[in-house]
Amino acid sequence: MKILEQLQAQLNHLEKIDYYRKRFADASVDPCAVNSLEDFARLPFTTAKDFQSELKKPPAQCSLFTPEVTRVNFSPSGQELYPVYHTNQDLETMHRVCARSLEAAGLSPQDSVAVTFGYHLFIAGLFYQGQLEYYGAKVIPLGPGESERAVKIINDLQISVLASNPTFAMKLAEQGIPSVHTLFVGGEPFTSVQGYPEKVRAAFDREITIIDSYSMALCMPIARSCRHNNGLHLMDDFVYAEVVDPDSGEPLPIGDKGELVLTHLHKQAAPLLRYRTGDLTVLERRQCACGRELTMPQSVIGRTDEMLKIKGIKFWPSQVATILRSYPSLSLNYRVEVDSVQGVDQLRLTVEGSLADDGELERLANHLKSETLLKFNTIETVDKLEQGPGVVDKRKGRSF
Structure with missing residues (x-):
């Protein structure tokens, strides 16, 4: 069965579920009118927040639960659990x-x-x-x-x-x-x-x-x-x-x-x-x-939750953690700071730990540039990073 036919069959199933039927109605879309992948791409997104809110309802009130369910697992969401x-x-x-x-x-x-x-x-x-x-x-x-x-x-x-x-x-x-x-x-x-x-x-x-x-x-x-x-x-x-x-x-x-x-x-x-x-x-x-x-x-x-635009390039700070995992002498306790000097974005990374030599520092700088497409103006290692936000965007006066 072709992918479009599989999606159409699944949409027929979703139309019987109150959660999705309401979403289709709110978005004024007809799932039966999906005749191409381009049509499918116009259907509304499902977000984690909305989906988990429905799952957290008691089974009798949750339209995502069916009488045929035979296993219930759980997954954490903040301090709570939601069923799967x-x-x-x-x-x-x-x-x-x-x-x-x-x-x-x-x-x-x-x-x-x-x-x-x-x-x-x-x-x-x-x-x-x-x-x-x-x-x-x-x-x-x-x-x-x-x-x-x-x-x-x-x-x-x-x-x-x-x-x-x-x-x-x-x-x-x-x-x-x-x-x-x-x-x-x-x-x-x-x-x-x-x-x-x-x-x-x-x-x-x-x-x-x-x-x-x-x-x-x-x-x-x-x-x-x-x-x-x-x-x-x-x-x-x-x-x-x-x-x-x-x-x-x-x-x-x-x-x-x-x-x-x-x-x-x-x-x-x-x-x-x-x-x-x-x-x-x-x-x-x-x-x-x-x-x-x-x-x-x-x-x-x-x-993708905390995207920044730096020097016209989309930058996701969480990519830095993925990169730092490749350097055992560095911790995942780091801070990214973005500032603008005379209209030019400046990017600084401070991370707990140490690098063996200038060669390893250069390797980290090249690694960051390769993955993020951005050159970090300053990369500094410290023995202990002061507590505070992981990302500071001084251009907009916000941090997280």
């Missing part, structure tokens, strides 16, 4: 799509997998458990923590695959888990952090396959890499992705940096329609041997 609903069909679809990516990762049903993600309330542990069982692999739900016991179980059972956040995986690898040949990582920025994959491989002290994923509680999966190491492939049989200008909301061409917008293609409970993720990314078309094409080369590279 799945029907049996939703779970089966999720597992089927993931099974294709497991095959592309090089797994076989003969593999045994240790999962160290959490299993309480949140979705990550059960997300891996379900797809791996559907695929036919053998799964050990280790859960997080207790590294010594985890290492013993992995070695006693000769576990071949590990699903873990990268930090914990390195901790286990340093204690010795020689049977593991494939690592699924998540829960932390990984592909977007220069040098991190190499650091993890160094901890294992051998060549292993590392599979990175990008998901969020409301939409799992979204993208996952494969054994060919060609970026994170979008699960385009599960979600339809757009990249839009964070300012105007206008769709951007493939290859341009912007905000990721997602639409479920088959979801029954709590389906997303043109959901603004707030995540900054780039989509490219890369033909891969695994059969996928639409790819996120660097996964997520920042957040």
